[in-house]
Amino acid sequence: MSAELLFYVSGSLALISSLLVVTNKNAVHALLYLVVSLLALAMCFYLLGAPFAAALQIIVYAGAIMVLFVFAVMMFNINQSDIDRESEWLRWQSWIGPTSLVLVLLAEVIFVLQSQTNWPSTTIELIEARAVGILLFGPYLLAVEIASFLLLAGLVGGYHLAKELPARPSPVRQPESGGKPL
Amino acid sequence: MSAISDGAMSVPIEHGFILVALLWTVGLIGLLSRKNALFMLMSMEIMLNAAALAFILAGSLWQQADGQVIYILILSVAAAEVGLGLALLIRLRTHISDLNIDKLDELRG
Numbered sequence: 001m002s003a004e005l006l007f008y009v010s011g012s013l014a015l016i017s018s019l020l021v022v023t024n025k026n027a028v029h030a031l032l033y034l035v036v037s038l039l040a041l042a043m044c045f046y047l048l049g050a051p052f053a054a055a056l057q058i059i060v061y062a063g064a065i066m067v068l069f070v071f072a073v074m075m076f077n078i079n080q081s082d083i084d085r086e087s088e089w090l091r092w093q094s095w096i097g098p099t100s101l102v103l104v105l106l107a108e109v110i111f112v113l114q115s116q117t118n119w120p121s122t123t124i125e126l127i128e129a130r131a132v133g134i135l136l137f138g139p140y141l142l143a144v145e146i147a148s149f150l151l152l153a154g155l156v157g158g159y160h161l162a163k164e165l166p167a168r169p170s171p172v173r174q175p176e177s178g179g180k181p182l
Numbered sequence: 183m184s185a186i187s188d189g190a191m192s193v194p195i196e197h198g199f200i201l202v203a204l205l206w207t208v209g210l211i212g213l214l215s216r217k218n219a220l221f222m223l224m225s226m227e228i229m230l231n232a233a234a235l236a237f238i239l240a241g242s243l244w245q246q247a248d249g250q251v252i253y254i255l256i257l258s259v260a261a262a263e264v265g266l267g268l269a270l271l272i273r274l275r276t277h278i279s280d281l282n283i284d285k286l287d288e289l290r291g
Binding site for chain 2 (some may be wrong): 002003004007008009014015016019021023025030033034037038041044045049052053054056060061064065068069070071075077082085087089090094095098099102103105106109110113114115116119120121124125128131132134135136140143147150151153154155157158161162166175
């Protein structure tokens, strides 16, 4: 089994499972198809000569981020009425407009890609984690710091949003009992 | 196994980029045509993954490690986005139980 065939199989697997994510009615099923899509993309990364990115895709994306999704969906308490509402929303008429517009764009992009002939190279080289690390903590050090600030902002925002709301004041203001005597 | 890692693969480069375009298209169609905000978030994940695949592909093509560095940055952006987005959706579920994005028009400044 050649590497090209593996690439085509995992690429079409990613595409099919992404389509199933988009068209699914049940959020939990869509989430599991999204995990399949991420794992197929990790296989693509490995075949494209980026084993470090493939490992990160499995550990961080399919592991951590998807677990976050799963726990959030568990807190949503999705029941049968949600699924019925989704199937009511997902009539075929609502797909026509976006799909036709986006397919025009896709046709243009594919035409441009097919007419491109002078690619820098035609073979795909293996890039090891060592080169990535040297680059990450050399020229890209500022980007790493900015990414850490972004994650800190996400942490603070998540903490703020997860706090209990303060008790809402009643709309009708009570007359103050201990007011000034006339 | 070593034949794969030796870089002996010779898939036409256009096919990799066509896969990127197809994945991104699927994500964009989902983002435009779903009403549920949770599914819109999942479609955005698909689009981010397509962008990551484009960077990996370009990095392998030019034989530079920059593509994987940008991939790691995309990963951290996706983590922050998903954390904040899901916290907002959990908070939203108590107000709008069906997560309909069309009902979120009350923020009038």
